[in-house]
Amino acid sequence: MTEEVHDVRLQVNGATHAVTVPARRLLSDALRHDCGLTGTHVGCEHGVCGACTVLMDGRPVRSCLVLAVSAEDTEVTTVEGLAEDTGEDDTVLSPVQQAFSDCHGLQCGFCTPGFLTTITAGLRANPDPTEDEARDMIAGNLCRCTGYQNIVKAVLRAAELTREGR
Amino acid sequence: MKPAPFAYRRPETVEEALEALAREPGAKVLAGGQSLVPLLSMRLASPGTLVDVNRLPGLDQVTVSDDEVRVGALVRHADLLAHAPAGERQPLLAMALAHVAHATIRNRGTTVGSIVHADAAAEMPTVLALLGGSVEVASVRGRRTIAAADLFAGPLESTIAADELALSAGFPVLGPGEGVGFAEVARRHGDYALCGVAGLVRVEDDAVTEARLGYLSVADVPTVVDVTGCDPAEAAARALERIEPGDDIHASAAYRAQLVKVLTRRVLTAATDDARSRDARRTG
Ligand SMILES: Cc1cc2nc3c(=O)[nH]c(=O)nc-3n(C[C@H](O)[C@H](O)[C@H](O)COP(=O)(O)OP(=O)(O)OC[C@H]3O[C@@H](n4cnc5c(N)ncnc54)[C@H](O)[C@@H]3O)c2cc1C
Ligand code: FES
Ligand code: FES
Numbered sequence: 001m002t003e004e005v006h007d008v009r010l011q012v013n014g015a016t017h018a019v020t021v022p023a024r025r026l027l028s029d030a031l032r033h034d035c036g037l038t039g040t041h042v043g044c045e046h047g048v049c050g051a052c053t054v055l056m057d058g059r060p061v062r063s064c065l066v067l068a069v070s071a072e073d074t075e076v077t078t079v080e081g082l083a084e085d086t087g088e089d090d091t092v093l094s095p096v097q098q099a100f101s102d103c104h105g106l107q108c109g110f111c112t113p114g115f116l117t118t119i120t121a122g123l124r125a126n127p128d129p130t131e132d133e134a135r136d137m138i139a140g141n142l143c144r145c146t147g148y149q150n151i152v153k154a155v156l157r158a159a160e161l162t163r164e165g166r
Numbered sequence: 167m168k169p170a171p172f173a174y175r176r177p178e179t180v181e182e183a184l185e186a187l188a189r190e191p192g193a194k195v196l197a198g199g200q201s202l203v204p205l206l207s208m209r210l211a212s213p214g215t216l217v218d219v220n221r222l223p224g225l226d227q228v229t230v231s232d233d234e235v236r237v238g239a240l241v242r243h244a245d246l247l248a249h250a251p252a253g254e255r256q257p258l259l260a261m262a263l264a265h266v267a268h269a270t271i272r273n274r275g276t277t278v279g280s281i282v283h284a285d286a287a288a289e290m291p292t293v294l295a296l297l298g299g300s301v302e303v304a305s306v307r308g309r310r311t312i313a314a315a316d317l318f319a320g321p322l323e324s325t326i327a328a329d330e331l332a333l334s335a336g337f338p339v340l341g342p343g344e345g346v347g348f349a350e351v352a353r354r355h356g357d358y359a360l361c362g363v364a365g366l367v368r369v370e371d372d373a374v375t376e377a378r379l380g381y382l383s384v385a386d387v388p389t390v391v392d393v394t395g396c397d398p399a400e401a402a403a404r405a406l407e408r409i410e411p412g413d414d415i416h417a418s419a420a421y422r423a424q425l426v427k428v429l430t431r432r433v434l435t436a437a438t439d440d441a442r443s444r445d446a447r448r449t450g
Contacts, residue, residue: 003171023174046204060270065203140268
């Protein structure tokens with residue numbers, strides 16, 4: 001028996017990807033394998049680690065816990081969609097990306113895409129977090145590197161950069 | 167780990183959804199997917215068909231009346247947590263929801279889905295049980311209301327039939343003289359609790375006339391214990407007559423029993439203070 005497939009139009013980072021997938025295709029896999037956007041990383045695949053976090057209609061969600069078929073008609077933003085396209089050759093890093101670079105929040109980089117998307121949405125909701133609020137913002141994302149020190153610094157720095165209007 | 171194959175239906179109306187559930191006995195409802203998709207990926211569940219209810223109209227509403235906060239089946243935890251009128255009329259909702267997973271999971275997981283899932287480690291089933299709420303369900307056979315007291319049958323088992331769709335859950339609002347409290351201990355904020363307690367206390371003329379506590383993560387089902395007339399130590403003893411905390415990799419039974427004692431005291435005191443101060447504001 002061949003598995004039933006679905007034609008799905010995914011809106012990702014402002015572009016439409018027409019993909020044909022079985023219902024069991026997770027959004028994380030559709031992004032990576034069907035759309036070629038490998039910036040979204042997959043760790044635990046059951047919602048615990050946060051590496052696969054993307055924005056759906058602006059809100060952070062675990063892409064490993066969403067079926068690609070049910071993401072139809074939503075706007076998905078992956079880590080690839082965070083940098084600002086200047087129209088020139090170069091893209092400009094978003095404040096959160098710039099802050100990660102400045103504060104060495106990137107570290108080994110595996111969990112980074114999930115942090116970047118989570119913090120991007122977190123700072124929209126709370127543009128001026130305290131250190132405690134910064135820690136709370138990222139508490140659902142696991143990083144095994146350095147006890148979150150540089151990532152917390154990067155959240156606060158990103159808030160600063162955003163306020164400075166850059 | 168990937169899910170096994172299944173057929174996928176995305177009905178546009180409640181009637182279509184009910185027909186799909188009736189037609190395919192192995193079908194499961196997909197709401198937020200925050201419990202179901204991990205089960206599929208780990209192949210602990212392999213339903214023949216998923217009925218994705220996310221497009222059904224009218225189920226994403228929170229309505230607040232004089233009696234209850236009614237939460238539609240598509241209301242995400244995050245939206246209920248942010249709903250100011252709901253939080254005002256029944257403050258226990260927000261107190262407990264703040265402990266349900268992390269914001270990213272709350273953005274997608276639904277409160278009604280959590281209740282149907284009937285995990286005794288989850289916050290909202292216990293809150294519904296403590297407040298004496300109910301769930302409205304529908305199937306091709308008709309509609310019915312299930313009282314929280316009749317809802318939780320066993321570990322991860324509710325009395326909602328396989329072909330029934332939960333449409334909403336109703337949480338009674340705080341009555342005059344009532345106050346609430348909530349506390350839990352988890353290894354990390356947002357993780358499932360090692361033990362959690364929700365409390366509801368009523369006072370009249372400064373005297374406590376009713377006190378109930380709801381326990382999560384320490385029994386097979388959400389467990390409500392009437393502790394009216396008990397001081398905190400007696401309340402903890404009464405709770406431990408009803409629940410026998412188990413051992414697992416995260417905590418020993420003895421440690422869990424200690425948490426029952428500590429959290430019982432804390433929540434009973436907090437809910438009593440809350441009731442007194444609300445009552446003073448009301449009558450004062
Ligand atoms: C990492 C992680 C941590 C979590 N931590 C917590 C926590 O600390 N506390 C907590 O309470 N929860 C926690 N959760 C679970 C979360 O709250 C879930 O969202 C919730 O339990 C289920 O809601 P859902 O809408 O996602 O349901 P789904 O996953 O879509 O469904 C769950 C079950 O309920 C059934 N169902 C759902 N809606 C209906 C309906 N309307 N009618 C009939 N059947 C229905 C489904 O068929 C399925 O069997 C966590 C989840 C994850 C991934
Ligand atoms: S891969 Fe999705 S949360 Fe870990
Ligand atoms: S940067 Fe290595 S796990 Fe987070």
